[in-house]
Ligand SMILES: Nc1nc2c(c(=O)[nH]1)N[C@H]1C(S)=C(S)[C@@H](COP(=O)(O)O)O[C@H]1N2
């Protein structure tokens with residue numbers, strides 16, 4: 526740990542003394558508040574609270590009502606084919622609570638009756654099959670934590686800083702523990718023919734979303750998932766069953782999964798031609814850019830989470846992820862990239878999952894240019910936005926994994942800016 530108090534690295538003894546005086550609230554975050562009226566006896570200490578079962582399905586505290594998904598009204602013509610954003614600036618750790626997972630629908634939320642749920646496997650298979658939900662539950666199942674990032678995450682930021690808050694610049698992501706059946710086992714049950722090389726998962730919503738997925742990926746780590754963070758998928762996330770395509774762009778994670786066709790070639794449907802391709806400067810387009818590159822963002826402080834305590838000990842935190850593995854290291858800069866400091870990682874480091882980092886420092890109250898830079902387990906380092914534009918041109922929307930900058934002024938207010 527590289528905690529510094531007033532610029533000096535404390536000895537272990539000094540640190541322990543510091544911790545001891547924290548009770549009196551002097552060193553890290555506290556203040557001497559002997560006369561603080563909030564310490565007095567409160568109504569909730571004098572009366573009985575609600576009994577069990579007042580809220581059979583628990584809800585967050587009423588004081589947390591601001592912690593919610595938000596959309597950006599001008600982005601889409603209506604909310605049915607639209608997107609909202611995970612409030613990253615309010616979260617900690619690595620798991621996204623189910624009620625806060627961003628939503629992306631092409632035709633609204635399908636309301637499936639699980640008793641009428643069916644999954645069909647057809648095309649180049651020995652035995653076309655139809656499974657009920659109960660059938661799926663009889664396969665061996667696995668638990669994995671994966672991030673899902675829409676390829677359009679940060680897309681509005683390609684040409685310059687635009688939206689003021691990491692919820693909006695980076696909130697098309699969630700990180701969830703899935704329970705599901707390896708797709709490989711289901712395909713083996715149907716028997717993929719030798720000519721079968723591609724899959725076409727299809728959704729049961731009114732958009733009938735489809736994507737071409739190479740067979741190798743399906744046989745490697747795709748899941749047919751029915752639980753998220755231990756409970757049934759939320760309707761917004763594809764209840765009762767969605768496809769999980771670890772590390773790959775969110776669009777391929779077909780929700781309300783109803784059918785998987787096996788074919789010998791990709792289908793080149795809408796979502797892999799007119800959408801989810803990147804027009805380059807020379808007029809050609811990148812396609813099948815499935816893997817999500819390493820990326821990170823500081824979630825606090827950030828435009829929706831300013832520094833409110835003034836100068837002194839300050840905690841910077843954020844998240845990082847890579848579609849190619851883990852994140853062994855994140856660097857943080859306070860001065861727009863002149864000096865980089867290695868952040869402290871905390872929490873599980875899982876493949877294709879979000880990672881949490883912290884950087885604690887003593888803020889002298891002068892303006893800051895905060896950035897974070899992720900390194901993934903392949904050695905890849907998150908690029909600047911200038912580096913991305915140099916290679917990809919100005920026309921891209923998808924796959925913007927460039928370094929994000931927040932400018933913090935002397936009042937602690939944060940703003941989305943771009944410096945490189
Ligand atoms: N059936 C179906 N699956 C879908 C979509 C959809 O509209 N319909 N949207 C896709 C897109 S573009 C993304 S980014 C993810 C979003 O998943 P989420 O709503 O759980 O965040 O689901 C994908 N799967």
Ligand SMILES: [Mo]
Nearest residue numbers: 675676775776
């Ligand atoms: Mo997406």
